[in-house]
Amino acid sequence: MNALSLIRQIISSLEDRIARWIKEKGIEKKIDLQRPPLMKYGDIACPVFKIAKSIGANPVYLAEELAEYLRKEKFDFVEKIEVYGGYVNIFLDREKVTAKVLSEVLTKDQLYGCMEQKLDELIIVEHTSTNPNAPIHIGNLRNSLLGDAFANILSALGYRVRRHFYVNDMGRQVIMTAIGYFLLKERNVKSALKHDLWTGIIYAIMNNFISAEEFKEKIWKIRPDLKELSQTKYQISDDEEKVFNEVLEREHKRVEDILGEDVESLKRTLKDIVEVSRDLKKRFPEIFNILLEEASKIESLSKYLEEQIRAYERGENPIKMVVRDMCSNVIKEVKKTLSRYGIYFDSFDWESDLAWSGFVEEILKKLEESGFVISKKSNGGEVKILDIEGYLRSRNLKSKLGIKEEFEVPPLVLTRSDGTTLYTTRDIAYTVWKFDKMGAKKVYNVIATEQNLPQLQLNVALRILGYDEWADNLIHFKYELVHLTGMKMSGRRARYITADEVLDTTINEVLKILEKSNYSEEEKRKIAQKVAIGAIKFALLNVSPLKVVTFDIKKALDLKENTGPFVQYNYARICSILRKAGTYRLDPSAVQAKWITGDLEWDLIRRIDEFPEVLKKVVQNLKPELLTNYLNELAVAFSKFYEKVPVLRAENDDQKVARLALVKAVGIVLRNGLKLLGIEAPEKM
RNA sequence: GGGCCCGUGGCCUAGUCUGGAUAGGGCACCGGCCUUCGGAGCCGGGGGUCGCGGGUUCAAAUCCCGCCGGGCCCGCCA
Structure with a gap:
C-alpha cells in the first residue's frame, strides 16, 4: 500500500514517536493527530488534553514538554514545532513537501491516485439491475452513477473489479408485461416508441387490469350478486366504483371480517385503480383498448399470469421465447441509454439462467436441510418460509449483525404456494454464484434502502447455508430514492423522467x-x-x-x-x-x-x-x-x-x-x- | 404497533464512526472587480438555537437517554 499521501506518512511517523513518548510517561491513552482549522496553527496538530487529564498535568506545560521532545527528534519534512494552548502545532517544510508532492504527481500523471500494485482480489459490483420492462429513469440513474463511480474507484485502488447487471426476468411484473407484449404482437401492433418506453406502458396497463380483477374478486366474495354489474373484469366502471364504495362503507364490519383488510386502505386502493386506469386510457388510448379487448378473451388474467410464471420458471415455450425476446429488446435500450452516460457492464446475469440450471433448486434444498425452513399450508399448496429469527437466536448472531435483541426479524418467504420461487430466494442462489462460481472476494450490491430487510435476510440466508465468510463480505451499498419536485414518478402509471x-x-x-x-x-x-x-x-x-x-x-x-x-x-x-x-x-x-x-x-x-x-x-x-x-x-x-x-x-x-x-x-x-x-x-x- | 435512515443560515451540503482551536463549502441575496493567463470567475458583506430537551466530559454538531419532524420497510412484489 504505497498510495499513502506524503503528509499521511509524515503523520504516521509523528504518531509513532508520540506514542513512544506517551508510553515512556506510563500513560495508556492514545492520541490522534489532526488537521488544524487555520494555517497559522500549522499543518498538523496534536491536542494533549486527554493525556494531560489522565496524569493531572497542565495541558499547556505538557504540550510544551511534548514539543521539546519532538524538536529533539529529526523529522524529514518538519520545519518547526510550536505550542498554542493545549496544542502542539507542527509546521511542515513547504519547499521539501512541495518538491516531493509535485514530483509524485507529475511522474505518475494519469496514474496519480491509483495503486501501482494490482491486487488479485476480485470484487463484484452489482448495480442498476432494473427490471427489464421499463426505461432507466432518474431514480435508477442514481444507482447506476453510484455503482459505476464506486467501481471506478475500487479499480483505481488496485482491485480487480467486475460490474454486473442482474437481469431480473422472472418477476411477476416482467411476466405480466410479457403477456401484454405478446397480445399486442398477435394483433400486429408495432411499437412506434423505443422498446423500453413501450414495455413500460404495457406494464402499467397490464398491472392496472390485474389490480382491477383482484379487487373485484375481493368485493365479489362479499357480494357475489355484484358480478352482474361487471362488463369486464379488468376495468372498474363508474357505477361499480360507486357501488363498491357503498359496500365498503355500509358493510365495513363484514368486509374486514371476511377479507381481513382495513376498509380505508381498500377504499384507497379502489380509488387508485380507477385513477390510474383513467390516466392510462387517456394517454395511451390505442394500446389500452387493444389490450383490454385481448385481455377480455382471457378468463382470468391473474390466474393466467400465475400459470405463465410457473411455465417460465420451468423454461417452457412459448412464454420463454416471449419473455426473452422482450427483455433482450429492453436491455438493448437500457445499454444504449447507459452508454450515453459512459456506463458499461462486464456481464448481464439472467436470473432465469440460474433457475433453469437447477442451481436455485439446489440452494433451496440445502436451505431445507438446515432445518430452518418451515412449510405452511396455504391456497391448496405449501409455502416455504425461512426462519431468520430462529437462526439468529440459535447462533446468537444479532449483536454481531447490529440487530437489536428485542427486534424480531421477519421470516423470509422462499416459495409461493404453487411452488414457484421469489426474488430473494433466487438472489440467494445468485449471491452464492458470485462468490463461488465467479470467485469474488467481496460483493457490493448497489440497492436502494427500501430493500434493507430483504438484503438482511439474504445475508442471514448465506449464514444458514454455512457461508459466513461470504456473508461478511457481502456489502449492501444502500442509497435513498430520488424524489421529484412537482411530480411523482410511478412505474404503475408509466410516469417517469427518463435518463x-x-x-x-x-x-x-x-x-x-x-x-x-x-x-x-x-x-x-x-x-x-x-x-x-x-x-x-x-x-x-x-x-x-x-x-x-x-x-x-x-x-x-x-x-x-x-x-x-x-x-x-x-x-x-x-x-x-x-x-x-x-x-x-x-x-x-x-x-x-x-x-x-x-x-x-x-x-x-x-x-x-x-x-x-x-x-x-x-x-x-x-x-x-x-x-x-x-x-x-x-x-x-x-x-x-x-x-x-x-x-x-x-x-x-x-x-x-x-x-x-x-x-x-x-x-x-x-x-x-x-x-x-x-x-x-x-x-x- | 415494530425496525432502519435522515434533520447543520432562505436552499443544497462537509464535518458525526475516532469528541478539541473562530462549524467548512456551494447556490441565492447585497456591495465591489472586465488595460492582466478563459467572468461558467474573483474579492468583500449580511445571514446559524448544528431539529428539541436532558445527561456524560476540562471540552459535544459529534457520545448516551428521551422526544419532535421527514423518508423507507415490516406481501405468496422487486
Missing part, C-alpha cells in the same frame, strides 16, 4: 450557453455532451447516498448552481494556460519548489497530496460524495490561486516553470478525479 430526457434537456441547456462562443458546431456538440454529463453526475453524486435527493429539473439545468461544470471549467482554464505556455520542461528535476511556497500554493499542494487518501475513504465509508466535495474544494482553491498568482507573466523563468508545474499537477488531479466519477474533463468549454 435520456434528463441528458437531452441538459445538453440543450449547455448548447444555449455555448451559442455565443465561436466553437465549431462539432466542438459545441462535444463540449455540451461532456458538460451535461458533468452537471448531472456531479449533482447526483454530490449528495450522500443516505439522503433523499430531491431532483428539480429546473435547478439541475441552472449550471451556475452546479459544481460539476465549475470543476470542469477550472480544468479548461488550466489547459488553456498550459497551451499558451508552449513547451517548458516540467519534469520534477527542472522545478524549483522555492518559488511556490506561498499560502495559496501551499493550500493546493496539501490538497493534491490528499487525493489518494480521499479515494480510500470513499471506499471505506461508501461515500462517493467525499470525492465530489474534494474536487470542488480543490477547484475553489485553484480559482483563488489563479486570480492572485500570475503564471504566464511570472517574474522570471524559474518561477514560471514552478508555477506551471503546480498548475499542471492540479489539472492532473482534477482530471483523474473527474474520470473516477465518470466525468470527462474537457480541454475547452
